[in-house]
Amino acid sequence: MEIPIHIDFIALVILLGVFLGLFVSYFIIKKSLRNNLPNLFMGLFILAISLTMLEGWLNYTGYIFKFLWLSNFAEPLNFLMAGLLYLFIDSQLDGHGKKYYWVHFIPSLFWFGICMFYFLQPDAVKFNDSLEVMDMDYPRLDENQTFSDDPLGVRNYTNLLTGIYFVVYIILGSRKLLLKTKSSGESIFVTKNKTLKAIRNISLHIIIVTIIFILVKNTFHDDVGDHFIYLYVSFMIFMTAIQIMNQSTYYNEVSSFLEVPSLKYIKSSLEESEKNTILENILSQMENEKYFKSSTASLSGLAKAIHETPHHVSQVINEKIGKSFFELLATYRVKEAQAILKTDLGKKLTIEEVAERVGYNSKSAFNSAFKKITSKTPSAFRNS
Structure with missing residues (x-):
């Protein structure tokens, strides 16, 4: 069955955010892989959120029906993003729990194991599931399931568990940030420390995204309103890219248009x-x-x-x-x-x-x- 493709301004903005997010995450991860653990976690966070946006874009436009093997491919990342952000905050501030960092990857790995039962389903199951979550009124296909796509019965609570997961990590990250500012004798709202400022601003954005997520999931059916979340995340990625370009050392060197430069594009925040x-x-x-x-x-x-x-x-x-x-x-x-x-x-x-x-x-x-x-x-x- 042919499902029409839906492309509009919202789809274009989200797609641009996806490509820009993948581009930025690649260079942050590459530059920080050996000796900058906080930036490595931030790069992985941007990568995870970009891949999640890509899945949302496929659903929103209807392209998911042409690539059914990608259906829900980013769902395990829902239980990784907040953990990566917390690891960024922790490693940036002190990094005392470094040897326990692996624990924060367990929820995503566990959910990936659960999703494997869905990933191995025939295309008809994924086709009908995509119609359901996008609330599309098209005839369903005959399914031939040999085993359950959710044997533990937990995937029906994905949105609820995702919300709880984000709230828990927001509390943990906020607590660590508040303790750090308190020990520095500063206020979280009035601080001259550039690192604390950056972490505070990132945390505020994630809190806003979480609030939008909760409002969307309580207003719309399944994944229908997810584009509102991705629009705000696209805005975050655009602002990150602008900040990188504004702080780049490229503008202080000989211009190299149509040439691949080897530059440290993220300038130090230190004087x-x-x-x-x-x-x-x-x-x-x-x-x-x-x-x-x-x-x-x-x-x-x-x-x-x-x-x-x-x-x-x-x-x-x-x-x-x-x-x-x-x-x-x-x-x-x-x-x-x-x-x-x-x-x-x-x-x-x-x-x-x-x-x-x-x-x-x-x-x-x-x-x-x-x-x-x-x-x-x-x-x-x-x-x-």
């Missing part, structure tokens, strides 16, 4: 003087306090020691020193080990003992780092 201050504090911790000697040394621990965010500390290390945090840590540890190995005491200590004195728990890790930096093993260096 140069702030970067220099953070750098001085980092070097002080390393050289005066010997922070690198701690076997539990971490980016978040160093950030806490100098009262900064892990994101800013990582950024300054990358920009000012040209290394990652772990490369910087290894440099100081190996330098200290070289100094020890040159002493009479160092000639009596075992390599394991030297490794422990400079912060390594593993002899192999120590040997690997030492050889990478000096081109010699610790034993060879001592003998030379």
